[in-house]
Amino acid sequence: MASSILHITNGDSTTEVLSKLNFDGAVITWREMLCEGKTTIDVGSETFWKTRFEFLKTSYKTTKKAFIDYTLKEYRNLCNQKQQDEIVLWFEYDLFCQINMLAVISWLKRYRQGRKISLVCSGEIEGKKGLFGLSQLTEEELINQYNNRVVLSQDDIEYADYIWQLYCSDSPLRLETVHKFNPMSPFVYLEKSIKAHLQRFPSMKNGLNKLENHLLELANQQKFNSQEELVNAILKDQGVYGFGDAQYINKIQRLKKLFSSFDPVKLSKTGKKVLDNQLNFYGQIRSDFSYLGGSKKYSYLYIEDTQKLLKITS
Known part of the structure; x- marks a missing residue:
């Protein structure tokens, strides 16, 4: 008798592709953006979902009904999938996907x-330059990725769970070194994602993080007729972050x-001064309610010269 399979995908676009290719097994879509807002270790618990809803309601005006219909119903569907022998994870190389992947593995x-x-983790494709998302792959490439999927050992699962715990801790400092301790890990894109995560803490130079500075640089260097054009430009030039338009609008x-x-x-005069590091915007943008994982975003500063974080003592 053939083993049964459960697929957990990184989003609806991947789910649609798998459905068209008629992959065997049930498909569940993981609909979260755990790279933003406060997270707790206990994925799937009442506290976890309450924390996530509070963030989404405050930052994205998400209604309770939308949260239940879009995210919780699919999660409950996942909880009901208990019979499968193999669980296949479909995630991509970027920070958005890598953090979700860690959370799913912790839950599993x-x-x-x-x-x-x-x-199945897309990124580099043999014979091509650049990094590719799952929805960018040809049918042949996708099937090839599936046939060459990596079976996670118990050590791999424990490692992913540990990184998730550190991501949810109230200090990001351990992440500066721990992600380098496992060079044989199958999570080949995790190190770059964690580095990108650490650069989301505010810079000591002007109080903005790497992405925020990049937004200002684009706006200053190129001509955009609208906010929409600016957002489209950074979506194409965001490196390993993998964020969506709603996140950049926010x-x-x-x-x-x-x-x-x-x-x-x-840019305003103030914006140009901040971009040129003539003015530090930390005091104006600081918020005690802004979290990256389990850590308060403005309790740490990123020092470019050493590529290290500095804890601010209050």
Whole structure:
């Protein structure tokens, strides 16, 4: 008798592709963005989902109904999938996916002990330059990725769970070194993602993080007729972050004092001073309610010269 398979995908676009290719097994879509907002270790618990809803409601005006319909119903569907022998994870190389992947593995470690867990993780494709998401692959490439999926050992599962625990801790400092301790890990894109995560803490030079500075640089260097054009540009030039348009619109809103216009897009005098490191914007943008994982975003500063974080003592 053939073994049964459960697929857990990184998003609806991947789920649609798998459905078209008629892969055997049930498909569940992991609909979260755990790279943003506060997270807790206990994935799937009441505390976990309450924490996530509070963040999404505050930052993205997500209604309770939308949260239940879009995220919780699919999670409950996952909870009901208990019979499969193998669980295949479909995630990508970027920070958005890698953090979600860690959370899913942590959940599987707790609730699906002893199951065979395998990973399809897109990024580099033989014979091509650049990094590719799952929805960018050809049918042949996708099937090839699936046939060459990596079966995770118990050590791999424990390692992913440990990194997830550190991500959810109230200090990001351990992440500076621990992600380098496992060079044989099958999570080949995790190190770059963790480095990118650490650069999301505010820079000591001007109080903005790497992504926020990149937004200002784009706005200053290129001509955009609208906020939409600026967002489209950074979506194409965001490196390993993998964020969506809603996340960048949210970031621009938080930086709106640094813009004098969005029709066309222009930096204000203050924005140009911040971009040139002549003015530190930390005091104006700081918030005690802004979290990256389990850590308060503005309790740490990123020092570019050493590529290290500095804890701010209050």
